[in-house]
Amino acid sequence: MSKKENPQDDKLRPHVYDGIQEYDNRLPNWWLWTFYGAVILTVMYWFSWYNADVMETDAAIVEAQMAKVEEVRLAAMGEISNDTLWQMSRNAGFVSAGSEIFKDKCVACHGADLKGGIGVNLVDDEWKWGNQPISLYSIVVNGSPDKKAGMQAWINELGAQKVSQVVAYVLSYHTEQEMADAPTLNPPLEL
Template identity: 40%
Template sequence: MISEKDIVLDHNYDGIQEFDNRLPNWWLWILYGSVVFGLCYWLFYQTYGVGDAPEVRYEKVIARAAEEQLARMAGQERTDESLLLMAKVPAQVDAGRALFEKNCVECHLADGSGKIGPNLTDGSWIHGGKPLEIRHTIDKGVPAKGMVAWGRQFSPMKIDQLAAYVLTLKGKNLPGKAPEGEPE
């Protein structure tokens, strides 16, 4: 009786022929293992989100580092850098977003693309696009043009959070109101 391993398959590629051998066990176990691992990985990270995917973990590390750095700078003078750090801390940005959604959307729209007030997502600024300049515009307003001086009703901390949130809109370049002011 001829055994399975002696059966030559009937294809022939440039003189190369093939036996119909059984796949080795070590090879099959790697295959099955990979399938099981892939399925678990997919369920864990994608379907149920039990674990953080690498990019989410990365974002969290960056946010925590920004938060720690900010805490170390507490009590120091506010700078462009400290506002940019704040714009990386989700809790601060969320607080700014909540204030923005309540007070700013009627003129700047929810996505910041502008209506009565200018588009905050483009690269052009009437009063400067540096973090401190943006904060200053929010704080002091432009009363003659209809932009309220928010510093009269909100604490300096809340003005910081608003500026941090506007910094997250900056550079999104959403279609909306045409650019006003000077390109940065």
């Protein structure tokens, strides 16, 4: 008879509770490895979930979906106003689409940091043609009222949707209050 089959040989622990005593046995290896495995997995899971950006949290997934829904809603609204342009400028979908258009069409004159060059600075706190979103939209659609200035009309090349995206991108560098407080050199352009 092997030792295992003869519990009498096993040591009893002195501790008694409710009349119950325990054998002082080593836990079986299969059990220990399941336990160690669970501990290792917990650490890996915790790390990749909360510390590395390997796995998306539920909150991040929901947030991304909500941004998509909002993007579709704003695009479907079709109506351009100061309010809708501000909303677009706070929407990740609009801003990232706008950033691509900006890199493609506007960067040569306004610079990657939007600080200007051939074109004017779009992130300083002074506007030439109006301190409201509609004015920016208007100048991108129609070009500058100053025909010698070199800011062309973009509506034919980009269409309304892309113009609103690129304006949303420029607005994402600004806040409503800051823009309203900024001086404008000419009366604000309207649509």
